Amino acid sequence: MAMVHMTVVLTVNPGSHSLKLHLINTETEEVLASETSNAVPDAKSAASVIEELIGDTTISAVGHRLVHGGPHLRSPTVVDASSLKRAQAAADLAPQHVPVTLEILNGACDLLPDVPHVLCPDTAFHSDLPEVAATYPIPASWRERFGIRRYGFHGLSYAWATSRAASLLGRQATSVNLLLAHLGGGCSVCAVRDGCSVDTSMGFTPLEGVPMSTRSGSVDPGMLLWLLERIPLEEVRDELYHQSGLLGMSSNSGDTRDLVRASAQGDAKAQLALDVFTRRVSQALAAMAVSLPRVDALVFTGEIGWDQPEVRQAICQDLGRLGVPATLPSGNPTTDSLLSSRFAPVPVLAVQPREELQIARETAMAMRGRVNAGQQGSPYQEAKTDND
Numbered sequence: 559m560a561m562v563h564m565t566v567v568l569t570v571n572p573g574s575h576s577l578k579l580h581l582i583n584t585e586t587e588e589v590l591a592s593e594t595s596n597a598v599p600d601a602k603s604a605a606s607v608i609e610e611l612i613g614d615t616t617i618s619a620v621g622h623r624l625v626h627g628g629p630h631l632r633s634p635t636v637v638d639a640s641s642l643k644r645a646q647a648a649a650d651l652a653p654q655h656v657p658v659t660l661e662i663l664n665g666a667c668d669l670l671p672d673v674p675h676v677l678c679p680d681t682a683f684h685s686d687l688p689e690v691a692a693t694y695p696i697p698a699s700w701r702e703r704f705g706i707r708r709y710g711f712h713g714l715s716y717a718w719a720t721s722r723a724a725s726l727l728g729r730q731a732t733s734v735n736l737l738l739a740h741l742g743g744g745c746s747v748c749a750v751r752d753g754c755s756v757d758t759s760m761g762f763t764p765l766e767g768v769p770m771s772t773r774s775g776s777v778d779p780g781m782l783l784w785l786l787e788r789i790p791l792e793e794v795r796d797e798l799y800h801q802s803g804l805l806g807m808s809s810n811s812g813d814t815r816d817l818v819r820a821s822a823q824g825d826a827k828a829q830l831a832l833d834v835f836t837r838r839v840s841q842a843l844a845a846m847a848v849s850l851p852r853v854d855a856l857v858f859t860g861e862i863g864w865d866q867p868e869v870r871q872a873i874c875q876d877l878g879r880l881g882v883p884a885t886l887p888s889g890n891p892t893t894d895s896l897l898s899s900r901f902a903p904v905p906v907l908a909v910q911p912r913e914e915l916q917i918a919r920e921t922a923m924a925m926r927g928r929v930n931a932g933q934q935g936s937p938y939q940e941a942k943t944d945n946d
Contacts, residue, residue, distance in 0.1 A: 566590065566615055568608065568670075569917040571623045572599055572662050573655070573743070579611050580914040584922045587915050590615070599658060601665030608666055620675045621921030622663050623714060623913060624648075625655035625764060627679030629705040634682065634924035637667065637675040645677060651709075652764055654799055676921040683713025684748075684755045691757040691849065708761035712740040712860075716748050716755065718916040719859040719909040722894050724753070726907055727855060735850045737843050737904075741869065742860035742911070743812075745770045747839065749846035757849040759842045765798060768838045771812035774802035775838065807831035818868050836869060840876035847880055856882055858897075859909045865890050870897070870908070880904055 565585065571578040577599040581590040593611045597603070624631065628648030635641045642660075649656040667675055692708045693701070700706055719738055724731040732753040739747045745768050748758040759767030759776075769775040777798075785794055797806075805812035808831040810820065820828035847853055856877070858870050867888050874882050881903030891897065891908050898906040 565618050567918045567921050568612065568617050568620045569623075569914045569921070570604075570608070570620060570662060570666060571913055571917065572604075572658050577604055577607065577662065578914065579608060580918075581611065581615060581617075582914060582918040584618075584918050587918070589914070592914075599662055601661050601668070603665075604662040605665035605669040609669055617670065617673050619921050619925050620666055620670060620673055621678050621917040622659060622666070622675060623917055624659055624677045624679045625681075625711060626652035626709065627677070627681045627685075628709075629707075631677060631679045632682055632685040634676055634678045634920040636924055637663065637677055641677055651762065655764070674925060676924045678714060678917045678920045678924075680711050680713045680715075681709045682920075683717050684708075684710030684758055686754060687758070688756055694761070706762055708758070708766075710746075710748070710755060710758035711760045711764050712744065712746050712748070712758075713755070714913045714916040714920070715740045715859055715911050716750070716758075717920075718912050719857050720750050720753060722909045723855055723857045723907050726894060726896055726909075727905070729854070735852050735854045736857055737846055737850070737853055737855075738857045738859065739839060739843060739863055739873070740860040740911070741839065741858065741862035741866075743771045744773065745775070745839070745860070745862070747842045747846055749849040751850055757846050759846075768842050769807070769835050770803045772800050772803050772805045774798045774806070804831045804835055807834055814862050814866050814869055818866070832869070832872065836872035837876065840873045843873070843877060844880060853880060853904050855905045855907050857907045857909055859911050861911065864908055864910050870906070874906060877904075882906060 565583060567582050567584050569580045569582060577595040580592045583590055591611055593607055595607055624645060626648045628644060628651060630644040631641060645660060687708065687710060694706060694708065716738055720736060721731050723736055724734045727734060734753060736750040738750060744764055746758055746760040747768065749756050765773055767775050803812055804817060808817055808827045810828060811817060817828040817832050821832060862869055867890055871886050874886055875884050878884050883898040883902045883906060886897050886906060894909045896905055897908055
């Protein structure tokens, strides 16, 4: 069997208004260099930042985070004509994310045409959701015609957090049953049984589920129908994605750090936003628990989950009936750690979000599969020709 030795992988993690790049030694999982751009990325600017970061480093492969893989991209996939078309077909399912990713992918492939590129879908971790969790109660004709199902998101984060939580618990990842909360700009919760996702709060798009920084999360669909009779579709879409969530409730900020400070100074709207947010997250976690035979731990990750102790505390206070400790340390951890007593009925852990390391892992995995299948070189030129 052919073997492949990955050394340095470039990971590309685009947001709707940012770009995070990392050079990672896949043998040691050491970050060799990184760059974050807080500007709206496009193909040209992304290629320029990538070129400056790489310098004279030899890159074995490039891994790209893809927020939505749609119905066909269900695992890390080497970029070729077929996978590009499948990614393009998913663009309207995550319009704030996928088009940006494809734009950056185009620039990166032009810059590095002879290096294999790999798409790492955030939806892949949830690709085997049980039907009872993946199915919407809508007409079968809709589900069959449009491929409507619950996909789930933040899979790269959940895969990394599951692995790290299992290590902290001294268990194999395939044996743990976890409740996880990824809380950041986007927020979701997930139930992991025996290392696999069995339920999650986000569904067909990254708009469903708990409230987020500027996204509404789940709201009454009847209300949306009512609004669509009075407000143009584009305005409704923009408000749900960019003016709702914590920002919409507080009328001030979508950043929990700002809201914690404002609340301490007596801002009632900030306090209400935090209360609604933490209550909805705790409710979603409690709902996830019905999918598990037992709960081995509650795991917080994402930027808020990692470094906002006030939010963690408020969520845990609502989960005492599950055996979650009501009181946690007030400070922030400096490394992945157990926040509660190991002997608590449900221990509480904090895991630093490291999507870049999971992207590197999945890129290496896709490349090993490709080499073991006897494929060589980069398929990008074929993809480029077919899409020109």
